[in-house]
Amino acid sequence: MALTLRPHIAEMPVYRAGKSAQPGPDGRAWKLSSNENPYGPLPGVLEAVTASLAEMNRYPDAGNSEITAAVATRHGLAEERVAFGTGSVEVLAHLIEATCGPGDEVVYAWRSFEAYPLVVQVLGARSVQVPLTATGEHDLEAMLAAITPRTRVVMLCTPNNPTGPAIPHDDIVEFLGRVREDIVVIVDEAYVEYVTDPDATRGLELFGVHPGVVTLRTFSKAYGLAGLRVGWMAAADPVLAQAVRSVTMPFAISSPAQVAVMASLAAEPELIGRVRVTVHERDRIAAELRAMGHAIPATQGNFVWFPAAGRTEEWFDAFRHAGLMTRAFTGEGLRVSIAEPDANDRILAVARGLLA
Structure with a gap:
């Protein structure tokens, strides 16, 4: 057979x-x-990571406690709102896993990040792809129209990968005011450190606008830790962060990766x-x-x-x-x-x- x-x-x-x-x-x-970031590790990062290898016989901190505290402090967040994964794409996958089942719909712009349809499909959920505008931007009105009773998640990539435009902050606030409160809205800000437009989305300021907002961030791009795979999320509702922590495999983020995050934050x-x-x-x-x-x-x-x-x-x-x-x-x-x-x-x- x-x-x-x-x-x-x-x-x-x-x-x-x-x-x-x-x-x-x-x-x-x-x-x-x-x-990728074309430049090497930030000052002190390579040395800290190298030193951490002396204890590679030990398991890493399964709770990511030190990096959670550091990131929460850095961004003025309660630690209970924060969760980590091996790259922001894994955090995204765990969010979909925690909120969607077979037949549930996930709405997102297209073309956008290549991993979105893969993450949705692996869980048996259904992608609802909304075409970008002619200038490579999210069509928020069309995305609202694509929401149905089966919609569980909406994903917004800002700046959008691969086209580049960021969603204006005021536009996303107005958009969130028209999205059902039982829908999780993932704001993927993998490139946020490169944003210079003062009118662009400020994901961490959206928590009071909609209860289902989640922001995704990564240490792979601006921080130059792509090879160590560390991403994180912050959620308006701590229940979502707890759900991600619950479905993440224990010891997912290695000790050298956690050390690299701490050293990178110190080298900002x-x-x-x-x-x-x-x-x-x-x-x-x-x-x-x-x-x-x-x-x-x-x-x-x-x-x-x-x-x-x-x-x-x-x-x-x-x-x-x-x-x-x-x-x-x-x-x-x-x-x-x-x-x-x-x-x-x-x-x-x-x-x-x-x-x-």
């Missing part, structure tokens, strides 16, 4: 991680496909400096690309979006041959991460020939 899988698992596509770059004609290469002045460099480069690149004629959406992440439609693969190859590995979404466009100035200059050099 053949082994069988649950149908929705057997039909799941595999998540595509960003590929590494192959050297260009001058032997140089940059990976711009995963929105240096973090701010690095973020400013990336933001300056992002704005410079976006402005120059628009001046060339590229329709780059307003971006508040550490990346830019090239709407390329039917030329996506052609443009992907042009960047690849120049030693730049980007993320291609066939028939839609390219997401290109901001990196070191040399890599960013090469983005511009390639982009000048794309519209010919």
Whole structure:
């Protein structure tokens, strides 16, 4: 007798991680496909992590107590509202696991973060994808119209990955005022440290607006801990944070990862400096690309979006041959991460020939 899988698992596509770059004609290469921080660990982080390896024979703190206290203090939150996971995507998965069952609906914009449909499908829930606007923004009116009695969760990605625009704070407040109170509204702020628009969503200020608001944050991007996998959530209702803690596997976050979080929080002045460099480069690149004629959406992440439609693969190859590995979404466009100035200059050099 053949082994069988649950149908929705057997039909799941595999998540595509960003590929590494192959050297260009001058032997140089940059990976711009995963929105990684191009800079190494912040001061003191590597030393602290290395020292922690001396006790690798011991289990980590299963309750994540030190990092929970530190993050809660840093953001003025009650500890009971906070929960951690191995990356914000795992926290998201646990939120869906805790709130949705087979047939329940999860509404989100599309295109958005590639993991959303996978997380929903693995639990047998149903994705309701609402198209973005022509400028790569969330269509909040259309999302409200997509809510049905089966809707359990709404997900908002701000800034939106891969297109870049952030949702205006006042718009999301008005939106939340029209969403049923029994719906969980997940505000994914993985790139919040790069946001400079004063009118953009401020997720932690939404708890008094709707009882089901949850914000997601990560140490993978601005903090540069992508290889150690640490994400966290804060919830308007502590019951949601407790639910995530309940379904998270014990000892999920390693001791070196927890040590890295503490050291990274202590190095935030240096973090701010690095973020400013990336933001300056992002704005410079976006402005120059628009001046060339590229329709780059307003971006508040550490990346830019090239709407390329039917030329996506052609443009992907042009960047690849120049030693730049980007993320291609066939028939839609390219997401290109901001990196070191040399890599960013090469983005511009390639982009000048794309519209010919």
